[in-house]
Amino acid sequence: MSSVFVYLLVVLVTANLVSCRIVNNRKCPEVRAVPHFDLSQMLGDWFVVEYYASEEEALSYSCMRAVFTQDDHVQGEDGTIEWTPGVTMNFTYRFADDPLDENLLGNITWKIDMNEPAHWTHSEITYDGIYNTYVLDTEYKTWMLLLHCAEQREGARYLSAFVLSRTTSLPKNVMAYLRDKLPRYDVDIKYVFQIPHNKCSDKPAKADFSPILVEVGSKVPRKPGVTYKIGFGH
DSSP: OOHHHHHHHHHHHHHHHHHHHHHOOSSOOOOOOOSSOOHHHHOEEEEEEEEEETTOSSOOEEEEEEEEEEESOEEOTTSOEEOSOEEEEEEEEEETTOTTOOOEEEEEEEEEOTTSTTEEEEOOTTEEEEEEEEEEEEETTTEEEEEEEEEESSSSOEEEEEEEESSSOOOHHHHHHHHTTSGGGTOOGGGOEEOOOSSOOOOOOEEOOSOOEEOTTOOOEEOOSOOOOOSSOO
16 A cells, blocks of 8 residues: 555545534534632632634624632532532623623532532533533643533534733733634634723622624624523523
């Protein structure tokens, strides 16, 4: 067998595998969370400096922050309380082009198996039982990389990623290192948004579940005045 033929065979097999990953967007990627994870060290305040969501390829955000706290219980889909370890993320953000300059907020609580503390799970009726979050990598005092994925009963999976920093920015070499990890989990780098933190107001954040729409040919978001259930958190 000639070396040229072997080379072409490898290229074709590789291309086929890549194609399968792109087409099969209903299943979450296989993820190995960071080993020897210390949950207590990652708690506290973080800035989200880059963000990706498979269902949000047109809008960008600013002033996105997250605060992680550890819990001794989680609330089930039916409202009952389960006394098991958990972690809650309260997050605030703005739509970058929002003329109202509103600070919005949300939250989500995950259940944690302390034998695998870098893999968190959240149950939500919208999804097929489990909303998975993985700590892909972290240097607790400076940066952290999170990946979220949930398989839906119908249609494509929901996939998102957060690049978090203890400060409003990270060095370019660190950003490059973290970005290089994302494509292996089917994250499309061209839709990873930078989150600016240079013009953040101090207005109190409020929960707002109305959709922000951007009309064709416009960059200005508007609110139609209807409500819907958001896919991430509450």
